[in-house]
Amino acid sequence: MKFKYILPILFIALLSTACSSDDDNNDTPPVISEVDGLTKIQDIVNNNHTIEMWSESGQFNTGYNNVSIRIKDNTNDTFFEDFTINWMPVMQMPTMQHSCPYSVITKASGRDTVYQGNVIFQMTNADGSGWSLTFNYTINSVDYTVTDTIEVMQNFNQNVTSFMGSDNVKYVLALIEPQEPKIATNLLKVGLYKMESMMSFPVVEDYTITLDPRMPGMGNHSSPNNTDLTYRSFDGIYQGNLSLTMTGYWVLNLKLMDEMDTVLKGEAVTVDNPQSSLYLELEF
Amino acid sequence: MVKYILFSLGFLFSAITFAQELEEATVEKDTTQLEEVILIGERKLSNYRQEKTLSSIDEYLEKSNKVSMIKRGNYAWEPSLNNMDSQRLAVTIDGMQIFGACTDKMDPITSYVDVSNLEKVSIGSGQEGTENGHCVGGGIDLQMPQSKFNGTGLKSSVDLGYETNGNYKIAGLELEYAGNRFYINADGIFRKSDNYDAGGNKEVLYSQFQKYNVSIQGGYKLSDNHVLDANIIYDKATDVGYPALPMDVSLAEALITSLTHTYKNDSTRIKSWESKLYFNTITHIMDDSKRPDVPIRMDMPGWSDTYGFYSKATLRENKHSLLVNVNGFYNRSLAEMTMYPNDSNQPAMFMYTWPDIKTLYTGIYLKDAFALADDKTISASTRFGYHNNSIDNEVGLESLQIFYPELSDSKSRFLMSLSADYQVKKEKYDATFGVGYGERAPSVSEGYGFFLFNSFDNYDYIGNPNLENEKALEANVAANYYVDKFKIGFETSYFYLTDYIIGEVDESLSAMTIGASGVKTYNALSHASIFDFYVNSTYDISEAFSINGTVGYNYGRGSNSENLPFIKPFSYLAEINYTRDMFNVALQLDGNGNQTKYSSYYGENETASFAILNLNLGNIFYIKNNKIVLKYGLENILDTNYSTYSDWNNIPRQGRNFYMNLSFVIN
Numbered sequence: 001m002k003f004k005y006i007l008p009i010l011f012i013a014l015l016s017t018a019c020s021s022d023d024d025n026n027d028t029p030p031v032i033s034e035v036d037g038l039t040k041i042q043d044i045v046n047n048n049h050t051i052e053m054w055s056e057s058g059q060f061n062t063g064y065n066n067v068s069i070r071i072k073d074n075t076n077d078t079f080f081e082d083f084t085i086n087w088m089p090v091m092q093m094p095t096m097q098h099s100c101p102y103s104v105i106t107k108a109s110g111r112d113t114v115y116q117g118n119v120i121f122q123m124t125n126a127d128g129s130g131w132s133l134t135f136n137y138t139i140n141s142v143d144y145t146v147t148d149t150i151e152v153m154q155n156f157n158q159n160v161t162s163f164m165g166s167d168n169v170k171y172v173l174a175l176i177e178p179q180e181p182k183i184a185t186n187l188l189k190v191g192l193y194k195m196e197s198m199m200s201f202p203v204v205e206d207y208t209i210t211l212d213p214r215m216p217g218m219g220n221h222s223s224p225n226n227t228d229l230t231y232r233s234f235d236g237i238y239q240g241n242l243s244l245t246m247t248g249y250w251v252l253n254l255k256l257m258d259e260m261d262t263v264l265k266g267e268a269v270t271v272d273n274p275q276s277s278l279y280l281e282l283e284f
Numbered sequence: 285m286v287k288y289i290l291f292s293l294g295f296l297f298s299a300i301t302f303a304q305e306l307e308e309a310t311v312e313k314d315t316t317q318l319e320e321v322i323l324i325g326e327r328k329l330s331n332y333r334q335e336k337t338l339s340s341i342d343e344y345l346e347k348s349n350k351v352s353m354i355k356r357g358n359y360a361w362e363p364s365l366n367n368m369d370s371q372r373l374a375v376t377i378d379g380m381q382i383f384g385a386c387t388d389k390m391d392p393i394t395s396y397v398d399v400s401n402l403e404k405v406s407i408g409s410g411q412e413g414t415e416n417g418h419c420v421g422g423g424i425d426l427q428m429p430q431s432k433f434n435g436t437g438l439k440s441s442v443d444l445g446y447e448t449n450g451n452y453k454i455a456g457l458e459l460e461y462a463g464n465r466f467y468i469n470a471d472g473i474f475r476k477s478d479n480y481d482a483g484g485n486k487e488v489l490y491s492q493f494q495k496y497n498v499s500i501q502g503g504y505k506l507s508d509n510h511v512l513d514a515n516i517i518y519d520k521a522t523d524v525g526y527p528a529l530p531m532d533v534s535l536a537e538a539l540i541t542s543l544t545h546t547y548k549n550d551s552t553r554i555k556s557w558e559s560k561l562y563f564n565t566i567t568h569i570m571d572d573s574k575r576p577d578v579p580i581r582m583d584m585p586g587w588s589d590t591y592g593f594y595s596k597a598t599l600r601e602n603k604h605s606l607l608v609n610v611n612g613f614y615n616r617s618l619a620e621m622t623m624y625p626n627d628s629n630q631p632a633m634f635m636y637t638w639p640d641i642k643t644l645y646t647g648i649y650l651k652d653a654f655a656l657a658d659d660k661t662i663s664a665s666t667r668f669g670y671h672n673n674s675i676d677n678e679v680g681l682e683s684l685q686i687f688y689p690e691l692s693d694s695k696s697r698f699l700m701s702l703s704a705d706y707q708v709k710k711e712k713y714d715a716t717f718g719v720g721y722g723e724r725a726p727s728v729s730e731g732y733g734f735f736l737f738n739s740f741d742n743y744d745y746i747g748n749p750n751l752e753n754e755k756a757l758e759a760n761v762a763a764n765y766y767v768d769k770f771k772i773g774f775e776t777s778y779f780y781l782t783d784y785i786i787g788e789v790d791e792s793l794s795a796m797t798i799g800a801s802g803v804k805t806y807n808a809l810s811h812a813s814i815f816d817f818y819v820n821s822t823y824d825i826s827e828a829f830s831i832n833g834t835v836g837y838n839y840g841r842g843s844n845s846e847n848l849p850f851i852k853p854f855s856y857l858a859e860i861n862y863t864r865d866m867f868n869v870a871l872q873l874d875g876n877g878n879q880t881k882y883s884s885y886y887g888e889n890e891t892a893s894f895a896i897l898n899l900n901l902g903n904i905f906y907i908k909n910n911k912i913v914l915k916y917g918l919e920n921i922l923d924t925n926y927s928t929y930s931d932w933n934n935i936p937r938q939g940r941n942f943y944m945n946l947s948f949v950i951n
Contacts, residue, residue, distance in 0.1 A: 185685060
């Protein structure tokens with residue numbers, strides 16, 4: 001007789017255990033290292049110091065590179081905590097040389113010895129050669145300089161493009177984020193620079209970049225709720241929403257417009273024109 | 285006393301529309317016969333609506349007036365009741381919730397059981413079908429047999445079937461041992477069909493299928509009043525073609541398990557108390573590798589796991605018959621799609637089409653039947669429950685947030701159902717009047733589907749997690765009148781649905797599927813009306829000869845003044861029977877009128893009228909204690925090439941077919 005009372009209770013108990021979800025609590029405190037999660041790209045050495053360059057991928061690629069830098073004292077293997085540093089990437093072409101867009105280098109937040117900057121290589125040679133990097137830095141009021149060649153690998157997808165606008169200005173446009181795209185509404189960040197001279201690539205402000213992501217492998221369909229990219233003065237980049245409904249190969253069709261909404265580059269995607277002449281590629 | 289129990293049992297099943305014309309028998313006869321009356325055509329010469337012994341559950345269900353089967357091929361038809369399909373119904377297996385794992389409804393749960401697993405099917409129209417779950421259209425419960433402790437020992441039977449159209453082969457074996465305390469039953473059935481031919485010998489490509497089903501049921505009698513049952517069903521279909529769809533199925537696999545405790549006592553207030561704990565898991569894998577021309581190759585696997593319980597008791601006190609059913613389930617539905625671009629340099633494209641949706645439900649059902657007089661009964665039922673959906677997969681949640689940026693990962697609802705009916709039973713007539721109100725939660729596809737391609741209207745569908753509960757107010761009347769050997773009856777229901785869930789075109793969205801016309805998101809019409817009306821009549825010319833006929837009319841319209849899709853056109857069925865103890869024959873005319881009220885807005889086109897003729901015959905032979913049942917006949921005698929309103933993309937139905945089912949029952 002007891003059985004009939006126990007059984008339903010047992011059922012309910014079993015069901016509720018079946019429904020419980022295991023939340024993994026990770027109680028171990030993270031070990032903080034100055035370059036945790038980064039891989040060394042290269043060391044550049046002079047008589048006094050070793051300049052270490054680190055990034056997530058551990059190599060320079062065409063497009064946007066976020067680089068962590070620290071300087072080691074070769075005499076005692078310690079890292080300097082306080083210095084000023086700037087850099088100059090240069091590509092040697094057969095008849096001339098040019099630079100690329102790059103940021104200033106500032107101390108990484110929350111770090112003692114790591115400084116950060118970014119550089120956008122718009123091209124490279126097939127074997128990765130051509131680029132060199134010069135660092136000028138000051139430690140305790142003493143100036144130093146160091147130069148070495150670096151290897152820049154061609155990124156598989158087009159994550160940077162340089163083009164001539166209808167205003168006869170040469171621009172460089174590069175994908176900054178997402179570096180790890182998701183099936184979601186991603187934050188799309190793009191850098192836009194004007195080639196003022198061979199060595200000067202200032203940020204272009206207050207233009208608009210329209211966005212139309214497409215999947216050429218699947219009927220060139222688009223995705224909903226994308227927004228055009230607008231300029232944000234505080235970080236000097238263009239930002240908008242990019243919806244990616246599935247993994248795979250996406251073409252981000254773009255159209256660049258100046259403050260007067262004059263189209264400088266790019267066309268709308270139509271049945272007859274499956275792709276804009278201004279685009280970036282993503283794959284995940 | 286026994287009579288009272290039977291009477292209350294009669295009330296319990298009075299909800300069964302199927303039983304409506306059978307109730308007379310169910311109330312008066314003993315329980316074994318009660319079971320047989322609505323038995324799934326097994327080894328019994330039925331004198332009404334001839335059936336094959338080995339017909340699929342689909343074919344069996346189709347015999348009911350209010351049930352139609354939506355066909356995407358020759359296998360796994362989707363039941364529709366009162367012109368409402370699976371998401372508006374509560375389809376259960378012996379009270380167990382089970383949910384298909386296919387985003388395109390290629391695996392209605394009726395496809396995961398076979399006739400060999402079941403004893404009967406209870407069909408409850410509208411709110412009468414809410415004993416096991418919330419629904420607006422009705423409930424279908426596929427009931428498994430109960431253990432028998434009658435000490436009959438070993439029994440076995442062999443079933444063989446063959447149909448010429450499609451070279452369809454069926455073989456089944458059943459072994460049963462019934463002791464006084466112990467019972468075990470094991471059965472297996474195998475079905476294999478090639479492509480069938482439509483009328484005029486036109487082969488319907490990709491209409492093949494193959495499946496087997498095994499089940500083991502064991503029961504142990506703990507004491508006079510307590511029985512413990514365990515049941516396992518394993519069902520596996522492979523190589524199933526879907527001629528109406530762009531993809532086939534390479535695997536549809538289900539494991540359905542349950543453990544049941546039953547308490548029965550005639551002398552206590554609680555007449556019976558049945559508690560069940562169950563688990564089922566389904567794997568469904570779509571496949572397009574057999575199709576020569578597809579715009580893109582893809583894999584679409586889906587999984588659905590359900591854990592649940594119910595505990596139901598029947599009580600009898602004075603003139604009240606009370607049924608209480610507390611149940612709960614937890615379901616996890618996950619489906620994904622991987623597409624392989626024709627340019628092999630591009631990576632595969634992946635998405636979650638059902639982004640790992642967890643559904644948790646607990647609820648209670650109460651039904652009381654009160655006998656006002658011997659011939660008048662009033663009954664009322666209610667179900668209310670708590671329903672929660674959550675998206676546990678981060679990627680899935682973020683996918684849906686593309687469309688619904690404010691979407692949170694969990695949504696709870698309260699669901700309610702109420703119904704009441706009044707029954708009168710006199711010698712010359714009987715009548716039932718019912719009213720009801722019910723609510724249902726959106727299905728996983730309606731709430732959370734992600735780019736589900738519907739080949740019927742050629743749109744991609746996006747779920748809408750913000751949908752309100754769909755609500756239905758209904759009224760139904762059924763009456764029968766008897767004059768000597770003539771019986772005429774009608775049954776009719778009217779549903780007024782509010783927040784009727786249906787896909788609406790969103791022009792701003794771009795179709796994902798190559799060739800699709802666009803994207804629809806699930807939305808709600810402010811209201812919709814569905815009406816059906818059937819007239820049935822029977823005339824017993826002599827003891828052996830009888831004729832019967834049915835005509836039906838259905839109507840469905842939304843608040844946008846558009847016809848609803850999948851509304852049955854004018855239909856009729858006429859049958860002439862000759863029945864003796866050992867032999868019967870029936871000639872049947874089955875037809876539909878022109879589908880004039882088709883819904884072009886929802887992708888339908890007009891289906892032409894048709895009529896087909898079927899001839900069914902049956903014999904029983906006894907050899908000592910053993911029985912041989914032979915059923916044979918010719919379907920679609922005139923080889924008509926036709927399709928019905930519920931044939932997906934108008935795939936034609938079977939042409940002429942000769943069938944033979946042979947069953948040996950060895951005692």
